[in-house]
Structures are given as C-alpha cells and as structure tokens.
Amino acid sequence: MTQTILYARVSTAEQTISHQKTQAEAAGYKIDQVVSDDGVSGFTTKLADRPEGRRLFDLLRSGDTLLVRWVDRLGRNYQDVTDTIRLLMRKGVIIRTVINNMTFDGATTDPMQEAVRDALIAFMAATAQAQAEATKEAQRAGISAAKRDERKYLGRKPSYSQGTLSLVTDLLSQGSGTSEVARSAGLSRQAVLRIKADPAAAQEVLSRWSN
Template structure:
C-alpha cells in the first residue's frame, strides 16, 4: 500500500512542524500523524538530508509509488547539489514529490521525454533559488550584525565586566592562594558576588575582558 509522507524541517524556534502539517492538510493532502517526519534545529545549508536523523528515516521509509510532500523544496535543503541529487534519486525510486507552496508536482514517471526534461529543469531552478535565498539571508544577517556591532557593541559584547584586567589577575592569584571570597573582595575592591562568579568560571571572566579589549 502506498503512503503519503510529509517531511518538515524546522530550523528555528519560531517554526513548527505542526504549522507545516496544517498547511499541507489545508492544501488537500491526506497525511496521517505517523507519516510526518521532522528534523528540528537543522540547517538546510550545511547538513545534507541523508545526514539528518529525520532525513535518514524518510529515505528509509519511502517506497515506489509513495508521495513525498514538502512545504517547499527548501525544506529538503538549501544546497543546490544536495537537493537536486536527492530529488533525482527519489524520482528514480518511483517516489512522486509535491510541494504545498505553488502546488508543484514532480512526477516519478513522466508521460514523455519532454515532460521529464521540463521536470528536471524546474527542479534545478527551484533548488538554485533555495540556495540563492539562503545565501542572501546569510549576507543580510552578516550585514546586520556588522551594523549593530558598530552602533551598539554592548549588545554583542555583553555586560561590561565590573573589574579590570589587573583586578582579575589579582583575584585569580588570591583564589589560587586559598583566600576566601570576602577577603579577596576587601583586598581588591571588587564586589564579593563578582569574586564568586570569577571563582566559578575564570575562563568566562577572561573572555568577557577580552571582548571589551581589557
């Protein structure tokens, strides 16, 4: 018996597989809850479908005559080569792929060579578009981060340490010597709670100083 699977890749906390399932059902796809396969917090750029836990399950379960539904091809991935290779392998297996957005259908068994050529060209175009969008998003994010680093560095550096490099070195030395937190605070002029935080994680305190060029 053939099945219809939904593959949902969820890469951020704002996305949900439930939302993608609702969209698919609203578009007319009859999908059982147990036939929804999801990858959570997975990049579509750096991680191939075959290397994701959900992707492995999907590739194992799909059989000839089955239908794979995705919100759009970018759910399968945002790497042109990975997406096109995956789609062509599934089509060779006899799996038909359908998208919720734009309602595209990639038939496993096209009626003619012309239909097959059109199908393959469309796959290439959509996969290239997904990668291009991912690259554009990455560049926009990088530009935004650079802008905010220049205009609001405190948001990226975190709170400025309440101690200097000299005080940090003094605290570290006194901690190594076995002095108590209260005594160190009195000796260095640094608040006792700050001394305790440094004692718990010296490396984090060192990194915080470095971020602020201290």
C-alpha cells in the same frame, strides 16, 4: 499500500513543524505520517545526513508520496536538493510541494517533458540556495551593524589595561605626581588626570570593554 509522508524541517524558533502540517492539511492533503527534523540547517546538512532524513529514505517506497512545504525543506544546497529529488524519482516516489502545488515524478518518458521537469527542479533548488545565501548575508550585515552600535555605546576604547589602571591608582594613592605616574604607566598626562578625577568611571569603562 501507498502512503503520503510529510517531511517537515525547522531551523529557527519562528518556524514550527505543526504549522507545516496544518498548512498541508489546509491545502487538502491527507497525511499518513510526519517525519521531521528540528533545529537542522538545510544549507549545511544534507537530507541523508539528518537523523530523521535517513529514516525518511528508509520509509519511502515506490508509489509513496513525499510531501514538503517547498523544496527548501529538503535542503538549501542546489546539488543536494536536485540529487535527492532525482534519486527519489528513480525509486518511484512522487514528490509534491504544498506551495505552488508542484508534482515531480519519474512517470514521463518523453524527453521534452523530462527536460522541462528537470529544469524546473533545478530552478527551484537554485532559488532555495540563493534565498539561504541572501539570508546569511543579511544576518552577517546585521551582526556587523550591531557590533558597530555596541562600540558606539561603549564609547572610546580605554588606552589602559586592568594592570595599568591598578598601577595608576596605586601610585596616585601614594602621592605621586601626574607626570611621574604617566611616565611609569606609559600613559598620557590627560589619561592619568581622567583616572584621577573619577577612578570608578575609569574602571567601569574598562569593564564594559572587557566583557
């Protein structure tokens, strides 16, 4: 008896397995079983290396249908996705996507139809990888911007360390002059004067940069 297995993969908090199942059922698919991997990257982890991905390969038999929201659920690496789909087709498994309602199987023996099918698989797999790379680049840009904003919030990086600050405050408390303290600590007179004027503020700035 053949079955339809939905494979769902989620890698972020915004995605859910239940949503992928609901979306498939709303499209008219009758699902016999759901296999899912939660918190797994499709970019760095091959389907065969995922905990439930391995089980999926064991469950699928000739004539079964593997249902996915889109090919990016199988993976976001071009080579892995194309290899996986071709392997499953050779096994006699039908692969269907909820989005675009695409069907891939090994039923056809016509060379032209095979060429069109394989070209479409390649295009979809390449698109999945390109989208993943674009997302990662946007994330990197966002992190860099956040770091720049954080540095603006922190203000100018202090020219002294915790040890230097302690030395300055100790010398000042002993009545040492500004120039003498500056020479001993290796700081400018202006830096020493700022610390002298508000030692608590100097400590706060240093603490922010140390976190």
